[in-house]
Amino acid sequence: MKTTDQDVALSVDHLTMAYGERVIQRNLSFDVGRGDIFIIMGGSGCGKSTLLRHLVGLKEPANGHVCYGEASLYDVSSSEQRALMKRIGILYQGGALFSAMTLFENVALPIFQYTDYTKAEVRELVQFKLSLVGLGGFEHHFPAEISGGMKKRAGLARAMALDPEILFFDEPSAGLDPLSARRLDDLILELKDSLGATVVVVTHELASIFAIGTNSVFLDAGQKTMIASGNPRELLRHSTDPRVIRFLTRGENSFSEAS
Numbered sequence: 001m002k003t004t005d006q007d008v009a010l011s012v013d014h015l016t017m018a019y020g021e022r023v024i025q026r027n028l029s030f031d032v033g034r035g036d037i038f039i040i041m042g043g044s045g046c047g048k049s050t051l052l053r054h055l056v057g058l059k060e061p062a063n064g065h066v067c068y069g070e071a072s073l074y075d076v077s078s079s080e081q082r083a084l085m086k087r088i089g090i091l092y093q094g095g096a097l098f099s100a101m102t103l104f105e106n107v108a109l110p111i112f113q114y115t116d117y118t119k120a121e122v123r124e125l126v127q128f129k130l131s132l133v134g135l136g137g138f139e140h141h142f143p144a145e146i147s148g149g150m151k152k153r154a155g156l157a158r159a160m161a162l163d164p165e166i167l168f169f170d171e172p173s174a175g176l177d178p179l180s181a182r183r184l185d186d187l188i189l190e191l192k193d194s195l196g197a198t199v200v201v202v203t204h205e206l207a208s209i210f211a212i213g214t215n216s217v218f219l220d221a222g223q224k225t226m227i228a229s230g231n232p233r234e235l236l237r238h239s240t241d242p243r244v245i246r247f248l249t250r251g252e253n254s255f256s257e258a259s
């Protein structure tokens with residue numbers, strides 16, 4: 001189905017990514033629809049995290065554009081870029097919490113940075129965000145005092161602190177046992193539904209890809225470009241590309257999750 005501009009949260013147009021002279025991927029063009037859970041997938045080293053860094057303003061394209069609505073992220077002024085960045089939330093691998101700060105302080109940080117809310121307003125907001133991820137009552141714990149899954153959830157609370165329109169996740173289930181990974185997937189789905197947010201996820205976890213993905217792009221390291229895109233379940237059913245099929249069918253458990 002053809003999307004209209006209003007349905008598009010983020011659009012990538014003829015993007016080429018390189019480190020110095022070394023091209024990682026070229027000519028990537030795709031739209032992330034509003035409300036999508038969009039998966040960036042592909043084998044190890046193909047450039048998934050590099051693409052994420054381009055999408056969130058951390059790495060300038062060698063060529064092409066990353067657009068939020070009409071605004072091309074790397075062509076607008078730095079103040080406009082900052083305003084765009086306020087509309088996104090990022091959950092890094094491991095939650096990336098500051099170890100010397102309590103969960104409360106970690107989640108409060110972006111709120112103090114980007115808003116002029118009063119202390120009482122910040123307190124209420126932080127408590128609300130922590131309760132959304134099931135961490136009500138853990139405000140005064142330090143990251144070292146909680147489990148890996150709880151750290152991810154605290155990172156998620158921080159990523160959501162400013163009610164972002166788009167949430168970006170880099171390998172959210174890395175390092176989690178299957179049950180915690182499943183719970184995190186459920187939480188991502190719940191939050192997406194309740195907040196109406198758009199989610200972009202880098203992951204190689206097949207179970208997650210099929211459980212939550214509504215759209216995707218598949219990067220190939222050999223060809224250095226995208227070789228497939230679309231709903232991962234549909235790709236599994238209809239793709240004729242052996243590289244895509246191989247990727248989406250490794251591991252019997254994950255395969256049966258998709259059927």
Ligand SMILES: Nc1ncnc2c1ncn2[C@@H]1O[C@H](COP(=O)(O)OP(=O)(O)OP(=O)(O)O)[C@@H](O)[C@H]1O
Pocket residue numbers: 019024042043044045046047048049050051
């Ligand atoms: N800062 C950097 N400078 C130079 N090369 C880099 C840098 N970061 C990544 N690369 C290279 O770019 C390529 C893509 O890396 P990237 O981490 O984006 O891949 P990935 O698909 O996320 O990998 P993985 O699935 O293993 O995490 C790799 O060959 C990597 O060595």
